[in-house]
Amino acid sequence: MKPTTDAPADADCLRELHALLVEHFTEFDAFAEACLDRGRRMLGLATGIISHISGQDYEVVKVRTPLDGLHDGDHFTLADTYCAAVIERVAPVGYAHVGELPDMRNHPVYVGLQLESYLGVPLRVGGAIYGTLNFSDTAVRRQNFTALEIECIEAMAALLGRFIEAEQTDRALAEREHLFAQSFRHALVGKALATPERRIIDVNPALCHLLGYPRETLIEHTPDAFTHPDDRHLTDDLYRELFAGEREHFEVEKRYLHADGRIVHARLGIALVRHADGRPWLAIGQLVDLTAAKQRERELHALLDAVPEALVVVSAALEVVRVNAAAEHLFGYSQEALIGQPVGLLMPEHVRKRQLALLRDAPAQAHDVRHVDNTELRGLRADGSEFPCEISMTVTEIEGQQQSLVAVRDVTERRRMQAELVRLAESDPLTGLANRRVFDQTLAREHTRLRRGCPALSLALLDLDHFKRVNDRFGHAVGDRVLVRLAQVLCETARETDMPARLGGEEFGVLLPDTGLAAAEVFAERLREALHRADWPIPEVTASIGVAALCDASVSTESLYRAADQALYAAKGAGRDRVMLADSPCVGRPIPIREKA
Missing domain, CATH: 3.30.450.20 (PAS domain)
Known part of the structure; x- marks a missing residue:
């Protein structure tokens, strides 16, 4: 047998609400606890909660309950609370006997806490839903919640909302006042506050430093006390126009008298802050030191x-x-x-x-x-x-x-040096050929041309055979001469539209725009023969060459590189000093390699 609870009389509800209205509160915690305690008595329910809801987060702001395990600051998922219905409907929700509602028997709150009776109302702050004010009990309530009870709890929620809004406003004002005070105090230029009668009421350290006077000396005087006599009249008309509402602010250059007797040149800026009714309230002044500039x-x-x-x-x-x-x-x-x-x-x-x-x-x-x-x-x-x-x-x-x-x-x-730096950045310092970065950029441009309808693009990769032995046997100086001579042969053999480049170490490449595989094969063989005929600082310099062509713009430049590289290594594997061709540089398929016919 479930315990039951009776609803208090309407007169009791009104007395509790009236007592809350006439009592004076200055702290939110005290007011919140009073609301919850009087609400619990008003409804005859054991637990009262003020919640703050953000998205699906349900935060217990304040709770009054005899139950263990429920505390201020606890967080729950909104969907796991009875308050979800309040937020969904944006209206009061009340249950006198949850166990009689088939749709509610599996609710997490009912399963976990066996809460039988519940009344929750929206809690608004500044017109927006802040959370809920809700009351509940494990006992069944004998009567449904009356319209008066609901209205009393809604009135209580309205009072809470106004209290929270006032607290938020007070905190925001205090924060703004703090920020203004900090910005005023720590400003790098001189600042002062003055009454409409131009009596200084506050200055910052920068202004004290600028004029050489302590704060106590500057306060309660007018700026004229520290202004050069010949410049005091410069702001008379400007102040008159400012207070008359003809201008919002003004700036003027003036001379001021430093405490040590020297003249300080400064730019004065004045802005006027007014009361809500338009009456002048406060003048904010700023002095920027111009002495050094003068x-x-x-x-x-x-x-x-x-x-x-x-x-x-x-x-x-x-x-x-x-x-x-x-x-x-x-x-x-x-x-x-x-x-x-x-x-x-x-x-x-x-x-x-x-x-x-x-x-x-x-x-x-x-x-x-x-x-x-x-x-x-x-x-x-x-x-x-x-x-x-x-x-x-x-x-x-x-x-x-x-x-x-x-x-x-x-x-x-x-300009001349910049052009030389560009040349050095784009070329190999030993051979003078284009470097890998420029070669890759040119290859990307040619690939773009291929997408626009150019017929073909070929790449020949060349590697000197047994070059490590050259360095080991003859030394790096001779090896460098071999590389330089190779670069010369490449330039002599390549067409004007071709791009020879040193890609790294003994690896070279020649980009052949508008060139199919057959024409690239002819070029590669001509290059190999030119290497045979060339004069070298050492005997028997040969090279292996791998050639690949690209006719399909959907195939990447990386695939072209890979195909030419595989052909190059096939040439090395077949005995070196030869040209090998890659038939089809297509991604995802093996690349057939064949030797020059």
Whole structure:
């Protein structure tokens, strides 16, 4: 006989809910426990749970129960709980006697815990389903849950949802306040907070360092106390416009007085934070130190002539303001001849329009960095000769005027060296032939041509016979001479469209575009005979050659390599100094090998 439980009277339910409403709670745990305890009394059920559900994960946030083995923080699969029906229906679900429901008798909760009575309602936070508020008991409930009971539990869930949402909001606000405080405190530029009356209420360490004053000295003063007297008026109109809502922020350069008496040049930026009703609340200020930049401007003219690199100062109107001695030498003009002239005079006519556009647009494109680096252009000398050049351009202000400092480098020699590096990267250093990487790239391109309708592609692989004996007997220096001579014979024998290459050690290859097996066979035999006729630093130099052809673009280049390689080893196995042909380089089938007819 199952134990039973009676439903409390409606008046008891209302009293429990009213008591919960009038009691003041500041901590979630206390409020959650009060909800669960009053809900258990309200329904006459032993266990109350607040759950958080994410996907199929069911987390017990808070539980009040006499049962063992159920604790805060436990996790279950949602489908294994009665709450799955609540989430599926997004509505209250109640069972007074689960054992009377045939579809529920095999439910994991009923099988494992014998929970007979259950009421669960959705728990919403911020309008979204957060989880459930549910109550259960192993005893059968004599009456079904009344509409009032369900409404009371739903009201309790609404209170819980608002409490959780408020806690989440408080945590988010606290986190944002913490992040703001940290970013303010650890900013690399000077920052300050001030009232609408411009009274400083907080500064960061960077600002203290910039002006040389401790925090206590700066606070409670207005910025005018530390501003150069001649610059105090610069922000009067800007502040008026800011507080009037005519602008959201402003920037201006000002001079400030350091604690040691020196002048600090800085860029001041001010943004205003307003109350929800639009009233000014807080001014956030930022000071970026420009002292070093101003000093560099004063020193720029003196430095120009000392720099060995060609330097051209260009105005915003793209006219030459100044050049140094290195630029005079590079372009062949005197400084007097260039000052005031359009900078386009130093550019070839066929690229002048594009290069002038680059100089004109660079300041806008570079933003705060205002720097264009390593842009390659064309230069024009006074004698009319052109040369490739690379520029680095810094846009700045000198004596209040925007000017571009352009460093010009003649890269003619570098171009030559780069071409030489490319040649070295693509060729075998000993023989001068193409190396394996370039050979493979060319083979891939020819295979693509085959797919586009070219008739055939052949590959001849060549290996010097007994080359190890040559090195062992005559030494590596002689062996290298043999390899060099072999490369010469390959170049002499190959057609202009063919590509001979050294693939590694004594192995060489010749790529034969637009060449079928029969023509490749003729080439290979001609090559073998040329090797016989060649002058060698040692006697009896021969080679074994394997040849394969590719006519079907669906067959891979790897299959072509494999076929030619097998033919090469067949030639070695047949006695060396011969040509062997691979009939069919097809993937997955043996490749018939035959000797030249």
